[in-house]
Amino acid sequence: MAATALVHSNLPTLTLLSKGKVRDIYTTSDPDALLFVASDRISAYDVILKNGIPQKGQLLTQISLFWFDKLAHIIPNHFITADLQAMPTEVREYEAQLAGRTMLVRKAQVVPLEAIVRGYLTGSAWAEYKKSGTVHGIPLPEGLIESQRLPEPLFTPSTKAEQGQHDENISPAQAAALIGEPLYTKLSTAALALYNAAAEYAHSRGIILADTKFEFGLVPPNAPAAEQELILVDELLTPDSSRYWPLEGYEPGKAQPSFDKQYLRDWLVGAGFRKGLEDGPEGSVAGTGWVIDEKIVEGTRKRYQDVVEMLTK
Secondary structure, three states: OOOOOOOOOOOOOOEEEEEOOOEEEEEOOOOOEEEEEEOOOOEEOOEEOOOOOOOHHHHHHHHHHHHHHHOOOOOOEOEEEOOHHHOOHHHHOOHHHHOOOEEEEEOOEEOOEEEEEEEEOOHHHHHHHHHHOEEOOEEOOOOOOOOOEEEEEEEOOEEOOOOOOOOOEOOHHHHHHHHOHHHHHHHHHHHHHHHHHHHHHHHHOOEEEEEEEEEEEEEOOOOOHHHOEEEEEOOOOOOOOEEEEEOOOOOOOOOOOOOOOHHHHHHHHHOOOOOOOOOOOOOOOOOOOOOOOHHHHHHHHHHHHHHHHHHHO
């Protein structure tokens, strides 16, 4: 493949604040802003794979920018600019590295909750339903089948775990106790409105938005709670944070082909991945990490590109 994946950003004159599964976050000379850099790293089962997916960072940024603009009428977001020339001077010297994959965003106090909305019965929700007839402790009608559209979209929160740890599904009541009832009500209402608007639009473009994860923050970050405003932060409705299915060929009762990372997850399991082998095929002794086959790299990149083009063109 001609393109090379940017697995690690290298901005030596900037201060790296945090390094996530995909994004590197830097402070800037603007005290109220942060620099979000979307790398080409990719993770599956909370494991960051050794090689990346070329152009993935640009595709993630492109789709987030699209949705930030399209859904801004529902709730404000943290986006300031993606124009490098409008960013602080110290950022501009890295234009070759950052072009198309970076955003300047508002600093916010992140709400410690993964705001997941599910419109279809799949993934961990399907697994729970088969066992108990519930999703995140919420009772559902009997007789539902895998990948079936739910009677109404569900807000199904989870804890926001530290890197390397697993998020934990919790009930709406637990989430309200965690962040307080007023904030929970505001956040869950916004999440459902965002999902409904995005799902309706995606459907018009031949795509099913099965579920997605939102993250929220409060601004100004250090102000008293009564003076803070709830906004969207992080990425928005990307194939990393959402489960997208092609509308054509959709058939409940089985797993669906997807535009997200399921293709990579399936390959990883087929290559021998299981709990305890996070550091590589031979485990922590070898510690070599998992290297994605070139065919899977290209197949994953193509799936990301396809959904971005279907949604934004």
